[in-house]
Amino acid sequence: MSGDHVLVCDGVVRRFGGVVALKNVSVAVRRGEIFGLVGPNGSGKTTLVNAVTGFYPPQEGRITLDGTQINGLKPFRIASMGVARTFQNVALFHGMSVLDNILMGRHIFMKPNPLASLLYPWWAQKEEVAHRRHVEEVIDLLQLAPARDEHVDVIPLGLQKRVELARALCAEPRLLVLDEPMAGMNQEEKEYMVRFILDAQEALDLTVLIIEHHMDVVTALCDRVLVLNNGQEIAQGPAREAIADPRVVEAYIGK
Numbered sequence: 695m696s697g698d699h700v701l702v703c704d705g706v707v708r709r710f711g712g713v714v715a716l717k718n719v720s721v722a723v724r725r726g727e728i729f730g731l732v733g734p735n736g737s738g739k740t741t742l743v744n745a746v747t748g749f750y751p752p753q754e755g756r757i758t759l760d761g762t763q764i765n766g767l768k769p770f771r772i773a774s775m776g777v778a779r780t781f782q783n784v785a786l787f788h789g790m791s792v793l794d795n796i797l798m799g800r801h802i803f804m805k806p807n808p809l810a811s812l813l814y815p816w817w818a819q820k821e822e823v824a825h826r827r828h829v830e831e832v833i834d835l836l837q838l839a840p841a842r843d844e845h846v847d848v849i850p851l852g853l854q855k856r857v858e859l860a861r862a863l864c865a866e867p868r869l870l871v872l873d874e875p876m877a878g879m880n881q882e883e884k885e886y887m888v889r890f891i892l893d894a895q896e897a898l899d900l901t902v903l904i905i906e907h908h909m910d911v912v913t914a915l916c917d918r919v920l921v922l923n924n925g926q927e928i929a930q931g932p933a934r935e936a937i938a939d940p941r942v943v944e945a946y947i948g949k
């Protein structure tokens with residue numbers, strides 16, 4: 695497929711014992727788009743994300759990132775190739791501040807090189823300034839400055855999810871994978887999150903793969919979607935059209 699696609703999944707199959715969680719699923723995410731994974735509970739959305747991020751590699755099919763095959767690689771390799779992820783249940787570093795959690799997103803760039811730092815201190819300093827600049831840009835974008843010194847354990851869930859998003863953005867991902875970023879949020883928090891994701895996408899030129907089941911959020915955020923049911927594609931295309939497909943309506947009502 696052409697260079698316009700950041701992620702291509704071709705004929706992906708994933709089984710868990712007798713359960714076929716993904717049955718020949720194909721999808722191609724274009725550079726710069728927000729692509730939604732939609733479907734009732736148990737339809738295979740998380741399994742597809744786990745296949746892409748290397749947590750549960752597919753048994754059949756091929757997954758490429760900018761043309762390079764990634765299925766079969768370990769999750770940390772895939773992450774270091776530019777796939778950043780957030781989790782449905784927030785996964786932050788407890789006991790640490792908002793700022794320290796966000797800084798963890800830069801660790802993939804930080805290859806300790808004490809000799810170079812000694813010989814070329816100006817180089818190390820320049821690197822440090824670049825890291826800081828990017829972190830501050832993300833903090834501004836997500837309006838996290840007032841909370842930067844707070845402990846992540848004591849802030850509300852909506853804010854915790856924003857910190858997790860900030861950490862993922864600090865990795866400057868080629869592909870940002872968001873697993874239900876609105877889970878557990880109230881209406882106001884959801885609306886804020888939609889705004890932050892759209893602002894970040896515009897400012898940082900992001901390509902996003904997002905699992906989302908709130909249809910208002912899907913239509914507000916997603917350019918295109920893949921709708922899964924029982925591990926199979928039942929619709930794919932522009933968000934509004936795909937979720938209005940009678941097979942999609944039936945799949946949701948049938949649950």
Ligand code: ADP
Nearest residue numbers: 710713715733734735736737738739740741742
């Ligand atoms: P969704 O994210 O759409 O709710 P999942 O991808 O979590 O759906 O699940 C799809 C199917 O795969 C379900 O039947 C689920 O029970 C099964 N499944 C997912 N992960 C595992 C696992 N680690 N072990 C066994 N079965 C799994």
